[in-house]
Amino acid sequence: MTSLDATQTLKVGDKEYRISSLQKAVEQLGDIDRLPRSLKVLLENLLRRSDSEVVQPEDLQALVDWQHQGGQSDREIAYQPARVLMQDFTGVPGVADLAAMRDAVSALGEDPQKVNPLSPVDLVIDHSVMVDHFASPDAFRDNVRIEMERNRERYAFLRWGQTAFDNFRVVPPGTGICHQVNLEYLGKTVWTAEQDGHTWAYPDTLVGTDSHTTMINGLGILGWGVGGIEAEAAMLGQPVSMLIPEVVGFKLTGALREGITATDLVLTVTEMLRQHGVVGKFVEFYGDGLAQLPLADRATLSNMAPEYGATCGFFPVDEETLRYLRLSGRSEEQVALVEAYCKEQGLWRHPGDEPVFTSRLELDLSTVEASLAGPKRPQDRVALHDLKSRFDELMALNLTPAPGDDVGKLEAEGGQPSPGAAGVAEVEYDGQRFTLDHGSVVIAAITSCTNTSNPGVMLAAGLLARKAVAKGLTRQPWVKSSLAPGSKVVTDYLQAAGVDKALDQLGFNLVGYGCTTCIGNSGPLPEPIEHAIRDQDLTVASVLSGNRNFEGRVHPAVKTNWLASPPLVVAFALAGRVDIDLEQEPLGEDAQGNPVFLKDLWPSQQEVADALEKVNTEMFRREYGAVFDGDAEWQSIEVATGNTYNWPDSTYIQQPPFFDGMQPEPEATEDIDNARILALLGDSVTTDHISPAGAIKPDSPAGRYLQEQGVTPEHFNSYGSRRGNHEVMMRGTFANIRIRNEMLEGVEGGETRHYPSGEQLAIYDAAMRYQEEGRPLVVIAGKEYGTGSSRDWAAKGTRLLGVRAVIAESFERIHRSNLLGMGILPLEFVDTDRKALKLTGEEEISLNGLGDLSPRQTLTLEVRYPDGQSRQVPVRCRIDTGNELAYFRHGGILHFVLRRMIGKA
Known part of the structure; x- marks a missing residue:
């Protein structure tokens, strides 16, 4: 096939745009009418770059032929996103890597300014605010003040990056969550750029350093989360190497029933897709039920693609997309371009569309019921009316979370009684006396991008709060409550609807704009409450409107964590416990002593619709009018100068x-x-287990290091905030308090056994001893290794500990890529598993043939046992593409990119 020239002109109003026409390409490639919309975006991406060295005509043909090959292909393609989105936890080490690359280029005698983003990069500071203060009118002010005090060094570094690098913008703290800012402001659906004197129009595409980048899929924008390492390469012009994905079609029909929220829907979809199996695949929503879903509901579904395991959860563009673009303040010129471009390119959704998919699922929206998910995984949905019995089962079986637990198996075998089953604690706090018990809700948080982008569920929470206040109900005194919206627009419409004061009265005062409880920034519990939990070994609960509830993530003292809609978060703050059936039991009593049930407070669809009328375009335009400016304190930060960074003496x-x-x-x-x-x-070891983001324990290797540097425990901040310091992060690798190393029976936390001494040590300390001995290291794991956030330090820390390979039964997509990006070899067992090998940790592992690898090659792993016997085990090399092999041979993706910049790769 010869090179394709599909350039044509698209006229919109009085403007002309150059486009790479899919319709024109059809003449050579064949019909694409039933190709999934998400793959059409990939096809255009390749078509526009078909004259580059990394795109072959056969790549385009393979995408078209996909629809005739059962929705499958083994063709590798080079995808080039239009832009990159970062948040500060991953952004700080990302900028640090870029600064270090400039130092390395300078050391090699080259111009450091060769290291510069080639694609637009937006970094939103949203992960650093913590809920130190709550249930107070001053909570927001006080938390922001503490945030600036804790993070001034990091923020000064980011401000340097903003001036030193081209194509790099920073959204200051106190603005919102990166995904919501992306949805409400940054995303364009159709991107434009000036090139060779012409304005080119093409689909808005991106990769982001947060798993939940997928939320933008609700706006018809193809994007997903990658590790910080891969994002850095993308911003430096390196394409994302990928196999043409399978696409699972998820058909929606009908409409949600009265009282059912988008949160209930997404928890149902997450459960279904996890059971179906979509890891490494695209999910594309279709069907006439889409017409019943507001864009905010679509974004809620897209947001949780990492929780159902997919690369993305894509929605095609239609009239609802245009309505939201107008509502959120995009210009009429932009809206007109989106409509014209998507209709011209076959990206527009039509009623009755039935694209070709690899596989399909279907859901009648009218069958969705009120739900939560927990106690430790977002795919473990529990119907609201079953929560009490489910919690009771967990307590009876002692199924409080532990990594890798097979809950079904434990239930079938019968569990052990919970050691603290009879524990209760009398507590005095804030002038009140009360009893804490198993099942008490100690955290109720309206938090995270999943739901705070959705006016429907946020206003429902406010309406429920207003009804509760009117009936005289109050939050239980042991509940730490918080409201952390994803943008300032949320505050505007809560005030306009007249529900903000009721939320305040129930303790849901504004605590900050950013990712708080969901990322582990829940802050401390009141000391008497935390003391009682630990002293009596109570199994208490958090209820949060987030997307992540992995153990040890929300708060180290809280063993069960339940995802729920914002109005249910308020309801559980009133009830104060999760061992309750809210469909049958009252939340409390009114002033006259009459029982008040959830159904008495739940707002009707009409009430929510009336409140939604208060959301208007002026709110978006006002809040985003000066989005990059920041407040006076941000602007007062002293900014370093120079093309290379003068590294300070900093922790x-x-x-x-x-x-x-x-x-x-x-x-x-x-x-x-x-x-x-x-x-x-x-099994199911998450990136939270590998590289925690929450509190740093004083007696941990990281805590000891900080104290040696003169940092007292009250100033530790969090692992996430210290991601710019490799000394902290490598000591924090595998340091989660709930991780279980099967080399040590009955031990929780980041411990291992050093061999041949047999001594029990912190994993970091053992790794350092092995490095002194010149011993390479491997990690062995079960299924779904590396689930959860796209946390680059889970790979970076693993490398700094001296790990050469991770051998698992299966990997989650992003972490496999991150390991490879750091030069660590990911391997999967073939026809066996770790349990069949009867490993104790005393074994020695060898692997040959690494100098002559090929993608997905089967290798032979030698396991040598302490008694001298050995076993040969087949393992599959999870280097999946030729580009990935090049990265590995160079010692990592950034090393490859750096050498390419200076002409050595």
């Missing part, structure tokens, strides 16, 4: 060591000989 920001001593040419890849096992882990 927040340090020069990363990844490029130390880097040579122009890569060294040959060595085989793995006689490696020791650093950790032997179970």
Whole structure:
């Protein structure tokens, strides 16, 4: 096939745009009418770059032929997103890597300004605010003040990056969550750029350093989360190497019933898709039920793509997309371009569309029921009326979360009685005396991008609060309540609807604009309450409107965490416990002593619709009018100058060591000989277990390091806020308090056993001893290794500990990519698993042939047992593409990119 020239002119109003026409390409490639819309976006991406060295005509043909091959393809393509989105937890180490790359380029005698983003990058500071103060009119002011005090060094570094790098913008703290800012302001659906004297129009596409980048899929924008490492490469012009994905079609019909929320819908969809199996696949929603879903509901569904395991959860563009673009303040010129472009390119949704998919699911929206998910995984949906019995089962079976637990198996085998089953605690706090018990709700948080972008559920929470106040109900005194909207627009419409004061009266005062409880920034519990929980070993609960409830994430003292809609969060704050059937039991009593039930407070669809009328375009335009300016304190931060960074003596920001001593040419890849096992882990080990984002324990390796640097525990901040310091992060790797290393029976936390000494040590301490001994290391794990957030330090820390390979039964997509991006070899067992090998951790592991690898090659792993016997085990190399193989041979993706910049790759 010869190179395609599909350029044509699209006239919209009085403006002309150059486009790469899919309709024109059809003449050579064949019909694409039933190709999923998400794959049409990929097709246009390749078509527009068909004259580049990384796109072959056969790539385009493979995408078209996909629809005739059962929705499958083994073709590797090079996808080039239009832009990159970052948040500050991943953004700080990302900018640190770029600064270190400039240092490395300078050391090699080249111009450091060769290291510069080639694609537009937006970094939104949204993960650093913590809920130190709550249930107070001053909570927002006080939390923001503390945030600035804690993070001034990090913010000064980001301000330097904003001036030192081209194509790099920073949205200051106190603005909103990156995904909501992206949805409400940054996203365009159709992107434009000036090139060769012409204005080109093409689909808005992106990758982001947060898993929930997928929320933008609700706006018809193809984007997904990648590790910070991969995002850095993308911003430096490196395409995302990927296989043409399978696409699962999810058909929606009907409409939601009265009283059912978008949160209930997304928890149902998450459960269904996890059961179906969509890891590494695209999900595309279609069907006439889409006409019944407001765009905010679509964004809620797209947001949780990581929770159902998919790369993305895509919605096609239609009239609802245009309505939202207008509502959120996009210009009429932009809206007209979106409509004209999507109709011209076949990206517009039509009633009755039935694209070709790899597989399909279907849901009648009218069958969705009120739901929560928990106690530790977002896919474990529980109907609201079953929550009490479910919690009772967990307590009876002692199924409070532990990584890798197979709940069904434990139930079938019968559990052990909970050690604290009879525990209760009498507590005095804030002038009140009360009893804490198993099932008490100690955190009720309206938080996270999943729901705070959705006016329907946010206003429903406010309406429920107003009715509760009118009946004289109050929040239970042991509940730490908080409201952390995803943007300032939320505050505007809560005030316009007249529900803000009722939320305040129930303790849901504004605590900050950003990702708080869901990321582990829930802040401390009141000391008497936390003391009682630990002293009596109480199994207490959090209820949050987020997307993540992995153990140890929300708060280390809270063992069960339940995802729920914002109005249910308010309801559980009133009830104060989760061992309650809210469909049958009262929340409390009114002033006359009459029982008040949830149904008495739940707002009707009409009440919510009336409140939604208060949301208007002026709110968006006002709040985003000066989005990059920041407040006076942000503007007062002193900004360093220079093209390279003058690294300070700091416990927040340090020069990363990844490029130390880097040579122009890569060294040959060595085989793995006689490696020791650093950790032997179970199923569903998350990136939270590998690289926690929450509190730093004083007696942990990271805590000891900080104290040695003169930092007292009250000033530790969090692991997430210290991601710019590799000394903290490598000590925090595998340091989650709930992780279980199967080398140590009955032990929780980041411990391992060093061999041959047999001594029990912190994983970091053992790794350092192995490095002194010159021993390579491996990690062995079960299924779904690396689920959860796209946390680059889960891979970076693993590398700094000296781990050469991770051998698992299966990987989650982003973490596999991150490991590879750091030069760590991901391997999967073939026809066996870790349990069949009867490993104890005393074994030695060897692997040959690494100098002559090919993608997805089967290798032979040698396991040598302490008694001298050995076993040969087949493992699959999870280097999936040729580009990934190049990254691995260079020692990581950034090393490859850096050498390419100086002409050595």
